Amino acid sequence: MQRWIRHNRGFAGALAMFALLYITYNSLHPRGFSTAVLVQNANESVAIGFVAMAQTVPVLMGGLDLSVGAVMTLTSCVASALESGTPLQIAFGIFATLAAGTLFGLMNGVIVVYGRIQPIIATLATGAIAIGLALLIRPMPGGDVDGDLGWALTNTIWDFADTYGLAQGGNAPWLQPFINIPVPLILLFGIALAVWLPFKRTITGRSIYAVGSAEGAAYMSGLPINRAKIAAFTLAGFFASCAGLYLAIQTSSGNADAVQAGAYTLNSIAAVVLGGTSLAGGTGGVIASLVGALILRVISFYFRILDIDPLLQPLIEGLVLLGAVSLGAFRTLRVTNRLDLFR
Amino acid sequence: MTMFARLRFARLKPQDRPIVIASGFILAILIAGTGYTLATYGNAPLFSPSYLLQQLQIGSFFGIAAAGMMLVILLGHIDLSIPWTLTAAAMVATAVGGQMAIPAALGVGLCVGLLNGFGVAYLRIPSMIFTLGVDTVLRGLMVAQTGGFAPQDAATPLMLTLAKSRLLGVPVALFVWAAVSVVIVLLLTRTTFGRSLYGIGTSERAAYLSGIRTRRVIVGAFVLSSLCAAIAGVLLTGYSAKAYQGMGNAYLLPAIAAVVLGGTNILGGRGRYAGTLVGVILIVLLNSVLSIMQMPEAFRQIIYGTVIIGMLLVYGRGDRVTS
Numbered sequence: 001m002q003r004w005i006r007h008n009r010g011f012a013g014a015l016a017m018f019a020l021l022y023i024t025y026n027s028l029h030p031r032g033f034s035t036a037v038l039v040q041n042a043n044e045s046v047a048i049g050f051v052a053m054a055q056t057v058p059v060l061m062g063g064l065d066l067s068v069g070a071v072m073t074l075t076s077c078v079a080s081a082l083e084s085g086t087p088l089q090i091a092f093g094i095f096a097t098l099a100a101g102t103l104f105g106l107m108n109g110v111i112v113v114y115g116r117i118q119p120i121i122a123t124l125a126t127g128a129i130a131i132g133l134a135l136l137i138r139p140m141p142g143g144d145v146d147g148d149l150g151w152a153l154t155n156t157i158w159d160f161a162d163t164y165g166l167a168q169g170g171n172a173p174w175l176q177p178f179i180n181i182p183v184p185l186i187l188l189f190g191i192a193l194a195v196w197l198p199f200k201r202t203i204t205g206r207s208i209y210a211v212g213s214a215e216g217a218a219y220m221s222g223l224p225i226n227r228a229k230i231a232a233f234t235l236a237g238f239f240a241s242c243a244g245l246y247l248a249i250q251t252s253s254g255n256a257d258a259v260q261a262g263a264y265t266l267n268s269i270a271a272v273v274l275g276g277t278s279l280a281g282g283t284g285g286v287i288a289s290l291v292g293a294l295i296l297r298v299i300s301f302y303f304r305i306l307d308i309d310p311l312l313q314p315l316i317e318g319l320v321l322l323g324a325v326s327l328g329a330f331r332t333l334r335v336t337n338r339l340d341l342f343r
Numbered sequence: 344m345t346m347f348a349r350l351r352f353a354r355l356k357p358q359d360r361p362i363v364i365a366s367g368f369i370l371a372i373l374i375a376g377t378g379y380t381l382a383t384y385g386n387a388p389l390f391s392p393s394y395l396l397q398q399l400q401i402g403s404f405f406g407i408a409a410a411g412m413m414l415v416i417l418l419g420h421i422d423l424s425i426p427w428t429l430t431a432a433a434m435v436a437t438a439v440g441g442q443m444a445i446p447a448a449l450g451v452g453l454c455v456g457l458l459n460g461f462g463v464a465y466l467r468i469p470s471m472i473f474t475l476g477v478d479t480v481l482r483g484l485m486v487a488q489t490g491g492f493a494p495q496d497a498a499t500p501l502m503l504t505l506a507k508s509r510l511l512g513v514p515v516a517l518f519v520w521a522a523v524s525v526v527i528v529l530l531l532t533r534t535t536f537g538r539s540l541y542g543i544g545t546s547e548r549a550a551y552l553s554g555i556r557t558r559r560v561i562v563g564a565f566v567l568s569s570l571c572a573a574i575a576g577v578l579l580t581g582y583s584a585k586a587y588q589g590m591g592n593a594y595l596l597p598a599i600a601a602v603v604l605g606g607t608n609i610l611g612g613r614g615r616y617a618g619t620l621v622g623v624i625l626i627v628l629l630n631s632v633l634s635i636m637q638m639p640e641a642f643r644q645i646i647y648g649t650v651i652i653g654m655l656l657v658y659g660r661g662d663r664v665t666s
Binding site for chain 1: 423462466467468469471472473475476477478479480481482483484486487490547548550551552557592596599600603609610639640641642643644645646647648649651652655656659660661662663664
C-alpha cells in the first residue's frame with residue numbers, strides 16, 4: 001500500500017482530496033448522503049469525466065488534444081439526430097455516434113503521425129473542423145432523443161430495470177443491493193475500466209507511456225510508436241464521443257456551441273493535471289483524470305449549498321484551480337540537482 | 344513546375360519557406376476573392392487600398408496580440424491568459440478613465456505577465472495550465488467587478504484616436520502595430536534577451552549552463568506577451584468605444600494559428616517575426632474573403648481548419664524521430 005502511494009503520489013493525493021471534498025459536501029448538504037443527491041451529481045459529472053479521460057491518452061504520450069471538446073459537441077449533434085425510433089434504430093444511432101467520434105480521433109492520429117504536425121496545432125485545426133461539421137448537422141440547438149432511454153440512463157438502476165421491465169421491473173431480490181446505484185456512474189466507471197485497463201496492458205498501451213517518457217528510446221527499442229500515437233488519438237475520439245452521446249441523451253438535444261466545446265477542452269486539461277498526470281507525458285492514467293474531473297465538479301457543487309454571491313463564483317473557481325495546480329510547485333523543493341528543473 | 348522554379352524553391356533557406364509560401368497563399372486568397380467579387384458584384388474591392396487598410400486596421404489588434412504570443416511560443420511555452428488579460432486591461436482602462444486609462448491598462452498587463460512568469464519560471468508549473476488558471480481568475484475578477492455586464496464606462500478620447508482615426512490617410516492603429524513590431528524585431532535580433540529566447544526554446548538546460556538567467560528571461564517574455572494583450576485591449580476598446588465581456592475570446596486560437604502558420608515552431612526555438620506578420624495577414628484576409636462570400640459559419644470553421652492543416656502539411660512538418 002505504501003509502495004503504491006509512493007508510486008502514484010498524484011493519483012493518491014487526488015483521491016484523498018476528492019474523498020475529503022465530497023464527504024464534506026454531503027455533510028453540509030441538507031439532504032446529503034441520499035440517492036437523489038448522488039444521482040444528480042453523477043449526471044453532471046459524466047460528460048466532463050469522459051472528456052477528461054479522452055484528454056489523458058494523448059497527454060500520456062506527450063501530446064495534447066485540443067479537439068476533445070469539439071468532438072464531444074460534434075458527436076452530441078450526431079446523437080441528437082439519430083437517437084429515436086425503434087430499439088434497432090436507437091442501437092444504430094449509438095453505434096454511429098461512437099463510430100463518428102472514433103473515426104475523428106483516428107483522423108487526428110493519422111494527421112499527427114503521417115503529416116508530422118505537432119498534436120497541439122493539428123487538433124486545434126481539426127477542432128475547428130469538428131465545430132463546423134456540428135454546425136452543419138445542427139444549425140439550431142434541438143433534437144429528438146428517445147425519452148425512455150434518457151430516463152433509464154440518467155437515474156438509478158431500479159429506474160433502468162423499471163423502464164425496460166428487466167429483473168421483474170427492478171424488484172428481483174438479487175438486484176436489491178444495487179438498486180440505488182446511479183446508472184451514469186456505472187457507465188462512466190464501467191467504460192473506463194472495461195476499455196482502459198485491458199488496453200493499458202497491451203503493447204500499444206505500454207508504448208503510449210514509453211513514447212511519453214522518451215520517444216527516441218521507444219523508437220530505438222522497436223516499439224510501435226506510430227501505432228501507439230494513432231491509438232492514443234483514436235481512443236481520445238472514442239471517449240469524447242461517449243461524452244457527446246451521454247450529453248445528448250441527458251439534455252435530449254444537440255447544440256453546436258463552440259464556447260461550450262472550448263470550455264470542456266480547457267477543463268479537461270485542468271482535470272488531467274488535478275489527477276496527477278504529467279503534461280510532459282509518461283506518467284499518470286485515465287482513472288486518475290476521472291477523479292480529477294470529479295474534483296472539479298464537486299467544487300462547483302459547493303456553490304449550491306454555501307451562501308456565496310453568484311458573482312464571486314467564477315473567481316473562487318479560478319482561485320481553487322490555480323491553487324490546486326500550484327501544489328505541483330512542491331516538486332521543486334525536492335529537486336536536489338537544479339538542472340533537473342530545466343528540461 | 345519548371346526545372347528552374349524547382350531549383351529556386353530548393354534554394355530557399357528553410358526558415359524562409361513558410362514566409363514565401365504563406366505570402367503566395369495570401370495572393371491566392373486575394374485573387375480567388377477578387378474572382379468571386381468580379382463574377383457576382385462586378386467590382387474588385389479586395390485590391391482597393393482603402394479596403395485593405397480597413398482590414399489591416401481590424402487586423403492590427405489581433406496582430407499585436409499575436410506578436411506577444413510569438414515571444415512566449417519561441418520559449419516553447421504558451422500563454423492561454425491572453426483573452427482575459429486583454430479584457431481586464433480594457434475594463435480597467437475604461438473604469439479608470441482620463442489620462443491614466445492607458446497606463447492603467449499597461450499596469451494590468453505588467454501584473455498579469457509577472458504572475459504568469461513567476462508561476463512558469465519559478466514554480467515550474469506547465470505554462471499551458473498555469474496561464475489557463477490565471478485566465479480563469481481574471482475572468483472571475485472581472486465578473487465580480489462588473490456584475491457580468493458590459494461596463495458603462497466609455498473609451499477615452501485618446502483610445503478612440505489610437506484605434507479609429509487616420510493619420511496621412513493611414514489608420515493610426517497601423518502605426519501602433521508597426522511600432523510594436525519594430526520593438527519586437529529589435530528585441531529578437533539585436534538584444535541578448537532575444538537571443539536568449541531562442542536559446543531557452545531550444546534547450547533551457549543548455550541555456551542555463553551557458554550562463555543565461557533563464558528564469559528572468561521567461562518572466563520577461565510573459566510580461567511582454569501580457570503587455571501586448573493589454574495594448575490590443577486598449578485598441579479594441581477604442582474601436583468599439585467600450586469594453587465588454589468576452590471581448591478577447593476571439594483572439595487566442597487565431598493568434599496561436601497565425602504564429603505557427605508563420606513558421607514558428609510550437610515547441611520553441613525557431614521562428615521569425617516576419618513569419619508571424621505574414622501569418623496574421625493571411626488569417627485576416629482569409630476571414631475577410633469568407634465574409635465577402637457570405638460563407639456560413641459552419642463552412643468557415645471547416646475551411647479555417649483545413650487551411651491550417653493544409654499549409655502545415657506543405658511546410659510545417661516535423662522531423663521523423665530516429666534516435
